[in-house]
Amino acid sequence: MQNRLKNDLGFRGWLSGGRYGLDRYAYTLHRLTGLGILAYFIMHIFVTGARLGGPRQWDRTMALLAQPIFKVGEFLVFLAFAFHAINGIRLVLVELGYMLGKPGLPAYPYSYSTMRQKPLLVAAMVIAAALMIIGGADFYFVLR
Amino acid sequence: MRESKLWFWHILSAIVILVLLGMHMGTMHLGAILSLIGIGSSDPVKSAEVFRRSQQLIYMVTYILLLGAALFHGLYGLRSMLLELSLSKGLEKAVGRVCAGAGVLLFIYGSYVAVMLVRMPEVRP
Numbered sequence: 001m002q003n004r005l006k007n008d009l010g011f012r013g014w015l016s017g018g019r020y021g022l023d024r025y026a027y028t029l030h031r032l033t034g035l036g037i038l039a040y041f042i043m044h045i046f047v048t049g050a051r052l053g054g055p056r057q058w059d060r061t062m063a064l065l066a067q068p069i070f071k072v073g074e075f076l077v078f079l080a081f082a083f084h085a086i087n088g089i090r091l092v093l094v095e096l097g098y099m100l101g102k103p104g105l106p107a108y109p110y111s112y113s114t115m116r117q118k119p120l121l122v123a124a125m126v127i128a129a130a131l132m133i134i135g136g137a138d139f140y141f142v143l144r
Numbered sequence: 145m146r147e148s149k150l151w152f153w154h155i156l157s158a159i160v161i162l163v164l165l166g167m168h169m170g171t172m173h174l175g176a177i178l179s180l181i182g183i184g185s186s187d188p189v190k191s192a193e194v195f196r197r198s199q200q201l202i203y204m205v206t207y208i209l210l211l212g213a214a215l216f217h218g219l220y221g222l223r224s225m226l227l228e229l230s231l232s233k234g235l236e237k238a239v240g241r242v243c244a245g246a247g248v249l250l251f252i253y254g255s256y257v258a259v260m261l262v263r264m265p266e267v268r269p
Contacts, residue, residue, distance in 0.1 A: 031225060034218070034221050034222075035222070035225075037218070038218035038219070038221070038222060041214055041215075041218060042250065045211070045250055045253065045254045046253075048254075048257065049253065049254075049257045051194060051195070051198055051257065051261055052257055052260055052261070054267065055191040055192075055195060055267060058191045058194060058195075059191055062189050062191075078169070078173050081165070081169060085162060085165070085166070088158055088162070089162065092155055092158060092159070095155060134174065134177065135173055135174065137177065138173055138174050138175070138176045138177045139173070
């Protein structure tokens, strides 16, 4: 126990991206949203299975899921999807080597790949936020 | 299967999901906005709409494709996170098998529902 490093940051250490900054928050959020979407997706498979019971069974299931708590949950899943999808596109592009620039000698002032792909990260976050706002309008403001 | 192959399928399934789930989310969650410009339905979960879509062969095929891609992508992602916990070799194998087994069972159930809906006599709510 004595060899363990002291956590000087305390609770902030859990939430802070530290010197990794925005990339680290995106990484953590990508994992969290992925787990949330997976949990929802498994439930969704069983909920949509209610179609086998015919229209009456389906309407009963939908009436149950029309309660405000489920609507809020569904909206949270939409937010998670918007973030995970747009950030996922960024990750695929970076994985395939796009938007990283050409590699060069490590000469001062240093340029590194995570810095070079920062505009892509910011653009992805802006697009995800726009998608969330449009989805929110659809969920809560447009008359159905 | 080698990890690099699994990783390749993880990326490929992400692209499949992006297209199919993008269409699904557009239909289900942007329906009210899209219906204002004459595309889609303002109430896509109404039983008439749901059964009209579910009983078409093209929807069945895309549902099953999306189901398979999403299950693989999600469960492979979960497995990757769990393997980062520095598990023993035996536990790593067990995690892989549980994820694969759960994926296969869910795929069989989801595909069964999709196929049975197409085989059902036409439903008119």
